[in-house]
Structure formats: C-alpha cells, structure tokens
Amino acid sequence: MSQEHEPHDHHDHADDDVQEHREHDAPLTEVELRVRALESLLVDKGLVDPAALDAIIDTYETKVGPRNGAKAVAHAWVDPDYRRRLLEDGTAAVAEFGFVGRQSEKLVVVENTPKVHNMVVCTLCSCYPWAVLGLPPVWYKSAPYRSRAVIDPRGVLSEMGVNVPADTEVRVWDSTAEIRYLVLPERPAGTESMTEDELAALVTRNSMIGVARVQA
C-alpha cells in the first residue's frame, strides 16, 4: 500500500451519495429510495426501457468519460513538457483540456514504466477520477476487487490479463474522497509514427486504472 486511506467524508459530495453509499452497506438514503421508486414506476408504466438506461450508463462508463483521460495520456506521450506537467500536478494539467469538476478535485497521475506498475483501487468504496474516466465500472466497485487489489495485486492483474515481471515493482494507490489517481500507461512499441489522435484511440479505460496494458 502506497498510502493510507484517509477517512471518507462523502457528505461533502452530495451528488455522489447515490453512487457511493450503496458500497458501504449502509441503509438506502431518502434520495436512493426515491430514485429506485421512480425507476420502478417508469419501468412498470412502460415509459422507460431498463435496457436503454443500461445503454446510457455504459456509454458514460466506457465511451465518453475515458476519452478525456485518453486524450491527456496521448498528449503526454507526444509532448515531454506536458508529461512533466501531468506528473507534477495532474489537476492543473488535465484542466488545460477543460477536464475539471467534481470527483477529480485533486488528481494525482502515476506513470507506468518497465520498473514500476501502478494500479488504482478504492478499498472503502468507489472513489474514482470521474472528470477523466467517467463512471467507475461495476467490477471496480465490487468487494472482491477492492480487497484483493491490496492483498494480491499481482494475482488480480494476472486474472485481468496483465502479467507483471517479478522484477517490476507493483504499486497500489488507494483513492479517497480527496485524492483520485490516474495511471499514465506505457506507450506501446511500434507506435512511433502514429498521430496523437491515433494514440488516444488505443488508450483504454482499464489501462488508466492500471489493470490493462495499451496494445498497439
């Protein structure tokens, strides 16, 4: 563990409560009860298709949100000055792209190299850098990932398809309500002639959580 998990205070994040309180096995809040009641009613009356809701959520989880992070990563790969700024002050560097907002007030970017592999977890719930990655995937919020990422990070990485060599250090970063982490993945070999946009298209959400490598 690279850092202590500070106590969360999600009450500073009123609009996160629906998302995150569920992960603490707490009783449903007033807002959650209302959201669930409303969704059931709309589905019952045929006004809302649950599959359409899932599709919207999937769009934010896998398409819109992570593209922001991918742009910053690709820019860091082609511009050494931007890479330095991104690693020194992630919050300010992603703000250059206009990526600001709740859930990413303090963004720390950690760089994967042949010597160090970084991965991100929130052991207590689901803190996640929304401004650059969108909504967290379901597995990120799951109890097995949250516990096993710190107990057996190499095992978790291996199951997710990333085999980290024995002489590469694995660092696990525990997100909090105050600090969110983004992994700057390694630029794959064979991409020297690619444009920044082409590079950004290679960068996956999971590679920026540190549970995948970017493939050329």
Ligand code: FE
């Ligand atoms: Fe959290």
